[in-house]
Amino acid sequence: MRRPHVLSILLALLLAAAPAFAQETTITLGRFFGACDTPGVSIADAVGEPCIIQAIVDAFDAADNGVRVETLPTDWGNYYDQIKASYAAGNAPSVHVMHSSAIPEFASLGALADLSEHLAAAGIDTSDWEATARDAVTYDGRVYGVPMDAHANLWHVNLELMAAAGLVDDDGAPILPSSPEEMLEHAAMVRDATGASYLAADFAEFPIGVRLVMALAWQQGAELFGDGVSNVxxxxxxxxxETIVALFDGGFADPRLNYADSQQAFLDGESAILVNGTWVVDFYGAQAANTNVALTDYYAADFPTLFDTPATWASNHLWAIPVTTQRDPEKFDAALELLAWINDQNLAWSRTGHLSVRTSVLESDAYAALPHRDEYAGTIEIARDVQPVVRYDAVQDVLNRELQAIWLTGKPIAQALADADAQVQDLLD
Amino acid sequence: MATKGRVLTETAAATSRVARRRFPWRDAAAGYLFVGPFLLAYVAFLVTPFVRGIWISLHDWNLLAVSINPDAKRFVGLDNYTRMLWGDGIVWSLDHQLVPRLAGVVIVALLAWWWRSGAINRSTALAGIGATLLLFGLLLGLHPGEEGRWGDRRFWPIVGNTLTFVALTVPSVTLLGLALALGLNRDDRASAALRTAFFLSQVLSVTVVTLIWQLTFSPRQGLIGHAFRTLGLEPVSWVTSIDLAMPAIVIATVWWSLGFAMILFLAGLQEIPAELYEAARLDGAGAWATIRSITLPALSRTMSLVIVLQLILHFQVFGQSHLITRGGPNDATQVLVRYIYQTGFRNSELGYASALAIVLFVFMLVFAMLQIRASREEG
Amino acid sequence: MVGNRAARRIVVIVLMLAAALWVVPIVWMVSMALQPNDLLARTTSNVAWGLIPWPFTLDNLGFVLSSGLTPRWFLNSAIVALGMTSLVLVLSSMAGYAFARIPFPGRRLLYPLVLAGLVIPEQAIFIPLYTMFAEWGWHNGYFALIAPRLAVPIGVFLMTQFFRGIPDYIEEAATLDGAGRWTVFTRIMLPLSIPALSTLAILTFLYAWNDYLWPLVSASRPEMFTITLGLASLQTNFAQSEGLGRVMASGVLASLPVVLLFLLFQRQVVRGIAMGSGK
Structure with missing residues (x-):
């Protein structure tokens, strides 16, 4: 009878002392990617961007580390508007996700905490980062974020349609064009054999078309803008x-598809190719496995080289800490700890289809074994980010508008590009 | 009863007049105590921001930069306004946009003719002619010369989009609302139920309206697409087509706000004395003749009210453009308020956004003056 | 007369068809909220263009009510709408009473100045308001969502008009009995003005529930979203497609209070619109 008694006293003491141990620091986290519709899954079971990131953060939250994370899931459409608004209102999240292209704007204004001196102490080995990713989070020689991935444009392929057109080689890989002319030939072959369109992409809403044009310009060795000069x-x-417009003129692609419609056209087997990012590889793979979906034989291919130099548009998702967080050392440390945890989970995040940014992960067998990964292994070599521009969002908007003017309203290419050039130059000045 | 009441009133009035003269400070104190709370809110949340908006519009003011360092703003005078309304190498020429400007000549001729025939009075005619000459004669003749360009090439097209939206929405809503009111101005159950059906969409929030219509317009998943396929037609891409995007948000808006016009017309119809209809019936007038000779003239004040209120409401359109078409494609549905929002919060240019907001206010002021004029003239 | 009755019948049939067309989008939304998500991912036209919810499920409504932030958004909307409505009623009726019935010095100057505020729309001042509230640290709080509407003079205008229409003798009889201003106002004037107050209340409630632009800039944290704003955030996630059925269920739930309010108080809503537009 005595022992349990003593034990229970001990237990009570422990419980009484527990609040002292549980002095939790609460940090807030801002992100896009959307909400996870199956909350509570483990990291290993999560599928898709929203659930994988949620599972990673939840695991950190649940761990016995004295930190509570409050996720502020913010929608895509107004993400940067609302992040900026929260900075201006003085209640920026403790830590938030952003794109590498937004680093110049935020860092140049001094909005982000300089992490250069803190990463090693937090257990983040920057030397393991892949070089382009390290550059992407660096501004004026200082590190302002922890990269989470590189995401690039791929050519998502419906192998069934391609095979019907005779465009699959003996290894089961799709035969993709190596010149604009060849692309039109392939497009005609697909149409003649299947009646499907050759290529779908969001040309009418988000700036996927801009990224296509940038990639094709890079392939010819030209930058559209950079160093304060517009070369649009x-x-x-x-x-x-012209390469893209030729597809529309030939009836091989429809410029009026937006993001959702282009994706649906691809899943419904109405288009042989879909140009979209790495973030949908696992999703399309799962859709292809679903017997109710027309797409059955899915392949994720590197963006083909239509000109001289291989290149595809890419960007990085990264985690940054606002300077305001730094004023509270406890929160700052907790935020760094979370970033270190996210950095450790790079392989899990890569399951979305994104490219890893850590050399150790990139070289691991587990990474190479991810579905479809071998099919677009070349993308990491050809991935290119835009030149750092403070007002990148606005520049991208200009390009998106003028390109839409070309393929949706028939505005002459020369005039649209001249107009775009003048506006981009204004934004760079 | 009536006499007693009046006597009481007169005595009371006399007494209180005395009381008031004796204690004017009491009225003053009571008055200001009663008005005070509202005045406080009015000054703090309406007058101050209005003045401050003008002040911000005179600055180069970056949302993020100023929030980090309050001194990061820079006074630039009227630069934001010149950037919006002017540009480099703007010239005036007689033949620029000649065809639309010839319409101005027609309008002037019409106004002069109405004035002569007595349809409008002298001041209206002169104001109209003056405004037309200013707009068509002077302003439409301005354009960038050889090497010149507008400071903000998006501004005028966006104003144009906003006006197009208004020009498509207001007449549709007005005419359909009038037709419904005429058809449903009865006391039976069926009419009451139908009135409810038509008004129901009006109480939904803009985000529910856009949620419904965003999907309805989708060529693959949308209701319109399903209907087209059943009829053997190819579904159209509404929101991404340069010609159909604006009609799409107009359709959603008409669906949303038709009930409002219908209610106002119904209220107007109730005010028409039944004797008028009785007289018309005795004269043997048909339904159409009755509507034309009695109903429509009696509704003219309601009509101008409906039109002006719609002008004010729809000129501030935001949600439909922001959520259904995202202003696209190629700015085809970009409207003024969304441009202000994006300039301020997406591009962080609060100074320029404030200048745009001031211009929005000027437009609204013109509409409000039209409203006052309309209600004075007829009421 | 026979011809007339036939014509009327045609008109009624046309109107009924039009009304059916009018409510179809709403029916469609409700129907999608009641269909399983994985079905909607494949097709939105399972039975009769998707207008008949088959297979039927309540899962979406249950999910939206039990998880995520929708219940919180609902609560926020209720707090903001009720708070705004009561404050607007108090401020407007007091100011309206003073402008209509207290001959205080300066009111002839003040009243037009207040009415002049009617021409300043919310959209023209939301940016300076935003910076002011940011400096005061008000954003992401309920009062920030409520405050701007308190300054809109439409309520004062309505109440002033109404109080002016109340005959003098009612108030002055009470004054003779020695009642003070406050007593007269609360005991006599307010009960008399219930029609006007209910009209103003309904208009304000609908406005608060449906407002989009101001909450969009003021509430940057999702736990402070109103249901209208939250619904918009679900919509812009369409590309990620987190389940059409759930988004539609949120839309249905967001609309339920205003639709019920409207069906219950249809008469007041209708009169309110007529009055609010200066008729």
């Missing part, structure tokens, strides 16, 4: 746009 109205840019 270059012969290379004209060529890039």
């Amino acid at each position: 109205n270059s012969p290379e840019a004209v060529r890039a746009v």
Whole structure:
């Protein structure tokens, strides 16, 4: 009778002392990616961007580390508006996700905490980061974020349609064009054999078309903008746009598809190719396995080289800490701890289809064994980010508007690019 | 009863007049105590922001930069306004946009003719002619010269989009609302039920309306697409087509706000004395003749009210453009309020956004003056 | 007369068809909220263009009510709408009473100045309001969502008009009995003005429930979203498609209070619109 008694006293003491141990620090986390519709799954079981990131954060939250994370899931459409609004209102989240292209704007204004001196102490080995990712989070020689992935445009392929057109090689890989002319030939072959359109992409809503044009300009060795100079109205840019417009003119693609519709067209087997990012590889793989979906044989291919130099548009998702968080050392440390945890979970995040940014993960067998990963292994080599521009959002908006003017209203290419050039130059000045 | 009441009133009035003269400070104190709370809110949340908005519009003011360092703003005078309304190398020429400007000549001629025939009075005619000459004669002749360009090439097209939206929405809502009111101005159950059906969409919030219509317009998943396929037609891409995007948000808006016009017309119809209809019936007038000779003239004040209120409401359109079409494609549905929001919060240019907001206010002021004029003239 | 009756019948039939067309989008939303998500991912036109919810499920409504932030958004909307409505009623009726019935010095100047505020729309001042509230640290709080509407003079205008229409003798009889201003106002004037107050209340409630632009800039944290704003955030996630059925269920739930309010108080709503537009 005595022992249990003593034990219970001990237990009571422990419980009484527990609040002292449980001095929890609460940090807030801002992100996009959408809400996870199956909350509570483990990291290993999570599928898709929203659930994988939620599972990673939940695991950190549940761990016995004295930190509570309050996720502020913010929608895509107004993400940057609301992040900026929260900075301006003085209640920015303790830590938040952003794109590498937004680093110049935020960092140049001093909005982000300089993490250069803190990462090693937090257990984040920056030397393991892949070089382009390290550059992407660096501004003026200082590190302002922890990269989570590189995401690039791929050509998502419906192998069934391609096979019907005779565009699959003996290894089961799709035969993709190596020049604009060949692309039109392939497109005609697909149409003649299947009646499907050759290529679908969001040309009418989000800036996927802009990223396509940028990739095709890079493939010709030209930058659209950079170093304070707009080069939007270059012969290379004209060529890039003409390449795409030829698809529309031939009836091989529909410029009026938006993101949801282009994706649906691909899943419904109405288009052989879909140009979209790495973030949907696991989703399309799962859809192809679903017997109710027309797409059955799915392949994730590297963006083909239509000109001289291989290149595809890419960007990085990264985690940054606002300077305001730094004023509270406890929160700052907790935020760094969370970033270190996310950095450790790079392989899990790569399951979405994104490219890892850590050399150790990139070289691991587990990474190579991820579904479809071998099919677009070349993408990491050809991935390119835009030149750092403070007002990148606005620049991208200009390009998206003028390109839409070309393929949706028939505005002459030369005039649209000249107009875009003038506006982009204004934004760079 | 009536006499007693009046006597009482007169005595009371006399007494209180005395009381008031004796204690004017009491009225003053009571008055200001009663008005005070509202005045406080009015000054704090309406007058101050209005003045401050003008002040911000005179600055180069970056949302993020100023929030981090309050001194990061820079006084630039009227630069934001010149950037919006002017540009480099703007010239005036007689033949620029000649065809639309010839319409101005027609309008002037019409106004002059109405004035002569007595349809409008002298001041209206002169104001109309003056405004037309200013707009068509002077302003439409301005354009960038050889090397010139507008400071903000998006501004005028966006104003144009906003006006197009208004020009498509207001007449549709007005005419359909009038037709419904005429058809449903009865006391039976069926009419009451139908009135409810038509008004129901009006109480939904803009985000529910856009949720419904965003999907309804989708060529693959949308209701319209399903209907088209059943009829053997190819579904159209509403929101991504340059010609159909604006009609799409107009359709959603008409669906949403038709009930409002219908209610106002119904209220107007109730005020028409039944004797008028009786007289018309005795004269043997048919339904159409009755509507034309009695109902429509009696509704003219309601009509101008409906139109002006719609002008004010729809000129501030935001949610439909923001959520259904995202202003696209190629700015085809970008409207003024969304441009203000994006300039301020997406591009962080609070100074320029404030200048745009001031211009929005000027537009609204013109509409409000139209409203006052309309209610004075007829009421 | 026979011809007339036939014509009327045609008109009624046309109107009924039009009304059916009018409510179809609403029916469609409700129907999708009642269909399983994985079905909607494949097709939105399972039975009769999707207008008949088959297979039928309440899972979406249950999910939305039990998880995520929708219940919180609902609560926020209720707090904001009720708070705004009661404050607007108090401020407007007091100011309206003073402008209509207290001959205080300066009111002839003040009243037009207040009415002038009618021409300043919310959209023209939301940016400076935003910066002011940011400096005061008000954002992401309920009062920030309520405050801007308190300054809109439409309520004062309505109440002033109404109080002016009340005959003098009613108030002055009470004054003779020695009642003070406050007593007269609360005991006599307010009970008399219930029609006007209910009209103003309903208009304000509908406005608060449906407002979008101001909550969009003021509430940057999802736990402070109103249901209208939260619904918009679900919509812009469409590309990620987190389940059409659930989004539609949120839309249905968000609309339920205003639709019920409207069906219960249809008469007041209708009169309110007529009055609020200066008729």
